[in-house]
Amino acid sequence: MKDLIIIGAGPIGLSCGIEAKKNNLEYLIIDKGMLVNSIFNYPTNTTFFSTSDKLEIGDIPFISHNVKPTRTEALEYYRRVSNSWKLNLSLYNEVLKIKNENDYFSITTQNGKFESRNIVICTGFYDIPYLLNIPGENLDKVLHYYNESHPYYQMDIAIVGAGNSAVDVALDTYRKGAKSVTMVIRENEVGENIKYWVKPDIMNRINNKEIQAYFNSEITEIKERNITVKTPEKSLELKNDFVLAMTGYQPNYNLLENLNVKILDDEFKTPSYNEKTMKTNIEGVFLAGVICGGLKTNEWFIENSREHSKKIISQIIKD
Numbered sequence: 001m002k003d004l005i006i007i008g009a010g011p012i013g014l015s016c017g018i019e020a021k022k023n024n025l026e027y028l029i030i031d032k033g034m035l036v037n038s039i040f041n042y043p044t045n046t047t048f049f050s051t052s053d054k055l056e057i058g059d060i061p062f063i064s065h066n067v068k069p070t071r072t073e074a075l076e077y078y079r080r081v082s083n084s085w086k087l088n089l090s091l092y093n094e095v096l097k098i099k100n101e102n103d104y105f106s107i108t109t110q111n112g113k114f115e116s117r118n119i120v121i122c123t124g125f126y127d128i129p130y131l132l133n134i135p136g137e138n139l140d141k142v143l144h145y146y147n148e149s150h151p152y153y154q155m156d157i158a159i160v161g162a163g164n165s166a167v168d169v170a171l172d173t174y175r176k177g178a179k180s181v182t183m184v185i186r187e188n189e190v191g192e193n194i195k196y197w198v199k200p201d202i203m204n205r206i207n208n209k210e211i212q213a214y215f216n217s218e219i220t221e222i223k224e225r226n227i228t229v230k231t232p233e234k235s236l237e238l239k240n241d242f243v244l245a246m247t248g249y250q251p252n253y254n255l256l257e258n259l260n261v262k263i264l265d266d267e268f269k270t271p272s273y274n275e276k277t278m279k280t281n282i283e284g285v286f287l288a289g290v291i292c293g294g295l296k297t298n299e300w301f302i303e304n305s306r307e308h309s310k311k312i313i314s315q316i317i318k319d
Helices: 011-022 071-085 164-175 199-207 253-258 289-293 308-318
Strands: 004-007 027-030 095-100 105-109 112-116 119-121 156-160 180-184 212-214 218-222 226-230 235-239 242-245 285-287
Touching (some): 011 027, 011 289, 011 308, 156 164, 156 235, 164 180, 164 199, 285 289
Parallel strands (some): 004 119, 119 285, 156 180, 156 242
Antiparallel strands (some): 095 105, 105 112, 218 226, 226 235
16 A cells, blocks of 8 residues: 555656655656656757756756756756656556545556555646547647657648747748648637747748748648648648647546546636645545646646645645
8 A cells, every 4th residue: 555656757746756755655656658758758959948957856956058958958867866766666557547445546557556545646738639630630640749850851741730839840840941831720820928039930931931821720631642721711722741730738637537626617627726735625636737727738837836746745744
């Protein structure tokens, strides 16, 4: 019987494990993917907005070559943290079902079963993309993650979305030799939260027709060699080799629903929890990290949710 099982081996899950170890609690960190799976799925050349000291956990210094670390440096750092603390990890082991047995939880995973008095859910939001739900979305040419520009050299690509990710992908592939770059945007303009230093760049490329943008439009069908785009004026057939759907991601609500965690009736489907203790309406179930914001996935990130782990472990010890 564990004192707690932590679902999610991202930075916040690791931080929870470290606090549990500091307090001599029996714990296990479970993840359906690899260590810091979300960071691994960032584009290859990603540089964090936060400085390295804001990403530190477990009193392990994060030294980077520049003020703001890269994806590669972050992966190395969190491996080092895990090794330094000798964290108990169960990776590539998806949680399939959780049963509340009143005074403990029975957790069924693809590799076995566990029992724990408490559960911490810190699954982030980067594993479940919003789907287009159109014919052809299951083709291999449709991707919801972007790593680097090289595969799209001399290709006709379409990018769905108008946020920072979509704009970054459009500019990167355009500059790295894509044959054509087309943005398909449901709204009437690029996102209002686009980074201020990037917005003039993307607007100049669109105004100069170097990147084609269809506003108030959507892809209605994807085929092997083309796509159908519905615009306000008409439907178009465009040559296409790849569709990069930068449509955003969502938290894993299945786990929350499985445990009957209360979800607020607001536009962001925010899970209900006590901000002082991170405890939900279900005794023994805690939330940490990005999942606390529900669909508002830009509210919580590493630097402002590292303290969740201390609140949680402190409450578990009190209980």
